[in-house]
Amino acid sequence: MTTLDVAIVGAGPAGLAAATLCAERGLSTSLYDEHGGPGGQIYRGITTASRARAEFLGEDYWRGATLVPPFERSGARYVPGATVWALARRADGTFGVSQSAGPPTARYATTVEARAVILATGAQERPFPIPGWTLPGVLAAGGAQLLLKTSSLVPRGRVVLAGSGPLLWLLAAQYLRAGVAIAAFLDTTPRGRLAQAAPLAPGFMLSPYLAKGLDLVRFVRRRARVVEYVTALAVEGKDAAEAVRFRHGSHEETLPADLVLLHQGVVPDVQLAGAAGCALAWNDVQACFAPVVDVWGGTSVPGLYVAGDGAGIAGAEAAEARGRLTGLAVANALGRIAGTARDAGAQRHRRELAQALRGRAFLDALYRPADAFRMPHGDTVACRCEEVSAATILQLARDGCAGPNQMKAYTRCGMGPCQGRFCGLTVTELMAQAQRRRPADVGALRARFPVKPVTLGELASLPVGEDALRAVVRSPD
Amino acid sequence: MFARLPDDAATDVAITIDGEPFAARAGDTVAAALLAAGRRVFRAAPATGAPRGPYCLMGVCFECMVTVDGRPDQQACMLAVAPGMRIETGRGVRAVGADAGTPP
Numbered sequence A: 001m002t003t004l005d006v007a008i009v010g011a012g013p014a015g016l017a018a019a020t021l022c023a024e025r026g027l028s029t030s031l032y033d034e035h036g037g038p039g040g041q042i043y044r045g046i047t048t049a050s051r052a053r054a055e056f057l058g059e060d061y062w063r064g065a066t067l068v069p070p071f072e073r074s075g076a077r078y079v080p081g082a083t084v085w086a087l088a089r090r091a092d093g094t095f096g097v098s099q100s101a102g103p104p105t106a107r108y109a110t111t112v113e114a115r116a117v118i119l120a121t122g123a124q125e126r127p128f129p130i131p132g133w134t135l136p137g138v139l140a141a142g143g144a145q146l147l148l149k150t151s152s153l154v155p156r157g158r159v160v161l162a163g164s165g166p167l168l169w170l171l172a173a174q175y176l177r178a179g180v181a182i183a184a185f186l187d188t189t190p191r192g193r194l195a196q197a198a199p200l201a202p203g204f205m206l207s208p209y210l211a212k213g214l215d216l217v218r219f220v221r222r223r224a225r226v227v228e229y230v231t232a233l234a235v236e237g238k239d240a241a242e243a244v245r246f247r248h249g250s251h252e253e254t255l256p257a258d259l260v261l262l263h264q265g266v267v268p269d270v271q272l273a274g275a276a277g278c279a280l281a282w283n284d285v286q287a288c289f290a291p292v293v294d295v296w297g298g299t300s301v302p303g304l305y306v307a308g309d310g311a312g313i314a315g316a317e318a319a320e321a322r323g324r325l326t327g328l329a330v331a332n333a334l335g336r337i338a339g340t341a342r343d344a345g346a347q348r349h350r351r352e353l354a355q356a357l358r359g360r361a362f363l364d365a366l367y368r369p370a371d372a373f374r375m376p377h378g379d380t381v382a383c384r385c386e387e388v389s390a391a392t393i394l395q396l397a398r399d400g401c402a403g404p405n406q407m408k409a410y411t412r413c414g415m416g417p418c419q420g421r422f423c424g425l426t427v428t429e430l431m432a433q434a435q436r437r438r439p440a441d442v443g444a445l446r447a448r449f450p451v452k453p454v455t456l457g458e459l460a461s462l463p464v465g466e467d468a469l470r471a472v473v474r475s476p477d
Numbered sequence B: 001m002f003a004r005l006p007d008d009a010a011t012d013v014a015i016t017i018d019g020e021p022f023a024a025r026a027g028d029t030v031a032a033a034l035l036a037a038g039r040r041v042f043r044a045a046p047a048t049g050a051p052r053g054p055y056c057l058m059g060v061c062f063e064c065m066v067t068v069d070g071r072p073d074q075q076a077c078m079l080a081v082a083p084g085m086r087i088e089t090g091r092g093v094r095a096v097g098a099d100a101g102t103p104p
């Protein structure tokens, strides 16, 4: 087996930028992504989307098109349709990267060897645990946006968008520009947030980014019914979504809806990093865990790097800059460029990063989801896979359950196919609430390899060796 | 629940959904094709049997699992349609067809 210099997981802006830089510096580079095309979440479908979409997808989307040609010229190998499910660091410091690819009837697994690994796995939707969020017809807004980018699908019938954050406004604008009517936009941003957020970014208040965002909000307000300060949001229906119920001020209202699109921001996907043993830290402003990284994206595991939104939410432009910074660090660590060349090359990308981060503190403060939408109560489902309610978790936490990993043993939450991706943060925060501890002290649900379900057939297709064993044998906690 | 934008120019991909022929489009995932066909319910939750449909559409929630070409538990949102693909929904739910809706 030949050893790669660097294996990169995730072909969004961070992964594409890192791979391009590494390959241009002469490193043998492979880029793996579970999707069939490059672009990640923001630029999904960038090589196939119709230019007829240019106008309503918006210029930020089309920026992604500039990342692909340099990547294709760089000499990096691109492996689409490959799901990475384990990383094993060996005694000699190299990694075994296990992945599966192929159609359902002929999926097979392989393990490649790499001297360094960059995780550019991006973000996922933050859970939005409200009553009725498991009903068919309730979708994450980011997911609905992917349908628009790759399949030209737009809602038909009565669609309600509910939640908070830039992505929700962007989706509303994209739909409206595409001629789709929106029954209501329910804004759950709590009252008083703008006043709290404004002082955090004086420079940003005058920047073009803010002006662009405000234009978007104004555009949506002119064309759709926007309800502010929404609380007590719930979806009703028997076998699928039929209505949304909510409160605003002292009014309670029920609106019929066939499709409810929820969103309250995105959080880092820490599954691979966590399972690989990278130290994670709780970010109190963003209310999520993220791997602890240095300024180059280096984690607590030598040779393992995280770039882009997977290392903390900062957006697509920041992801690109962070991808290049990590690429420089890896090129230096593997002896391709000197430290001075790395530092000189980094200057530009640090400026780009600083520029991209200008409004972050403001956005984080403005759009931090309300406590009630992060920490549900009663029958509201916290763990969708195993159907565990908030009340069950709160009760066990009050009874002295030690942490999320014990909670998993008691309730199975985190044991279903999603492996805690959609309940992990909720469990941590609910336990913190019940036990009056800080989420940082409660800790995270521990992810384990394989981070995605793998069939026995796929495992059997791996050559038996040290990596195959490490990929599936669980080390004791 | 979803409709194609009228100017969509992608070519058709012939698949079957629970035995019925359906024209998906190149670029569709299995989940996109099912939604375009008017399906909201993809499967039943294992514990209570409650109907479920896709939520994240990016491989995270596993709510979209269906049977593809005889293989159960495939993430519909992560798999591209291919000509002749056979998709079956509703593992574990009896009356899943009740929500079939009307195709656009």
Ligand SMILES: Cc1cc2nc3c(=O)[nH]c(=O)nc-3n(C[C@H](O)[C@@H](O)[C@H](O)COP(=O)(O)OP(=O)(O)OC[C@H]3O[C@@H](n4cnc5c(N)ncnc54)[C@H](O)[C@@H]3O)c2cc1C
Residues within 6 Å of the ligand: A009, A010, A011, A012, A013, A014, A015, A032, A033, A034, A035, A039, A040, A041, A042, A043, A082, A083, A084, A085, A120, A121, A122, A123, A124, A125, A142, A143, A145, A146, A167, A170, A266, A269, A272, A307, A308, A309, A310, A314, A315, A316, A319, B058
């Ligand atoms: C659904 C969704 C839609 C979004 N839309 C927008 C938008 O329109 N505008 C905006 O500014 N921001 C958007 N964001 C925010 C997003 O996080 C961007 O800031 C940006 O995409 C981050 O870039 P990235 O390179 O860090 O990761 P991403 O772009 O998220 O790319 C990560 C890639 O890693 C791959 N991956 C993950 N795990 C594995 C694995 N185990 N094996 C193989 N591949 C893997 C994924 O398939 C994905 O392609 C969206 C986020 C989400 C979740």
Ligand code: FES
Residues within 6 Å of the ligand: B031, B053, B054, B055, B056, B057, B058, B059, B060, B061, B062, B063, B064, B065, B075, B076, B077, B078
């Ligand atoms: S819809 Fe969430 S994994 Fe497919």
